[in-house]
Amino acid sequence: MDIIPKYEKQSLSDMVVSYVKNRILSGALKGGDRLIETDISSHFNISRAPVREAMRILNEQGLIAFSPRKGNHVIEMGPTEIMEVFEIRTSLETQILRKILRKQMIEEAHLHRLTEIAIEMKDGEQRCQNEEDRVFLFNTMDLAFHKYIWQLSGSVRRAQILESLFYQLLLAMNEDLSSLGILELKSEEHLAFVEVLRENELSAVVHAFHTHIRNYVRATLPDEEQYFCLDC
Template identity: 35%
Template sequence: MENRNFTHESLSQKVAEFLREEILWSGKYHKGQHVEESEIAERLNISRAPVREALRELENQGLLIYVPRKGTFIPNFDHDDMMEILDIRYMIESRVFEILIKKDMLTEEDFSNLRKIVDDMVASARSDEPMEKKISAFSEYDITFHKYLWETSGRKWSNRILRDLYYQLRLAMMQDLIMEQDIELSAVMHYDIIDSLKHKDLDRAKKMLVKHILSLNREYSDNIS
């Protein structure tokens, strides 16, 4: 992307997508780090205006914080911040699960589509690709899986909030070491979520959701039972 010249109307959106990937998955940024508008514009060979818009979008998503007269920074979430974000995501997403089960909204085609996403996720986690590529691929498959469920529930505001919380939770965990076995473990857990939803076992679906969310956090993954 750094070598592209963006000229279409969605330039700021493309910049936001690029920066979001860099912040969450590349390891380029760290908590508390200063994000310089001019440096990004120069690196992407574009004007500062779309970068400024992109930074504002990421601020609205909670992935950046603006400090007057100092600039824009990566938030430094602490333990309590992370647990609060986790709690909110769990409350909203478990409600989505409840609606999907009670209203019988998932069809056999949906379960087949979900399983295909997980098959690809697990295959990627077990591949010989470099770790950086595996982490990036996992993140795409993971949010595709969860967004499928959020969107199927028809709860548009829950969908929007959960998307932002997904990114914030990842940001809160960004300094934790993500190991190959963690990715595979978390990928495989999606089969249990599918199975629980298919058998309308809400309690188990909620339990597997918690285990999955925590499986990529080194501080808590060892305590999952």
């Protein structure tokens, strides 16, 4: 059973955007990989116009770039740029967590939904046929977990920025898929975070989230982790 979704009920350009993002989620696309418009248009049997529009959208979201030598290609980031994205994500998501807790916006139903997502991160592995499916499952559930929190805050602009940053960080981690961690352990880590949220103690929630992100920084940039700035 292929867990990667089909592309239905979308505009042609949105379909191409989803296709590229799903290849990032599955680990198939890495920094510097070329995106050839003719190949994508042939894959979907569509004209190049919606493919070009999709490339424009992905460029605006900071996921692809264009150069005369390589054409459209997935962005490449060095350690300094990757660290900056980690720091920006940490800052914005911390703001969201503080807003949610200070305004008492989390209800038991929200915690239940987050628990379901974290459990699916582990239980869905039985449907995976290969490593690409497994990576896609983990990243999709990870995004769903954090996106649920972002949207719960009602902060639309932060949520939009954070989603783009999430994909940018995935491109960095796709260089070494072991940096994503083990499904069962990551599921437990997310479940533990739900329990911290349930306690509704702001300092504990922020500390747990910072530890969560630092684990990814350590796996992705082990030589630079000591310079990770939580309050930049």
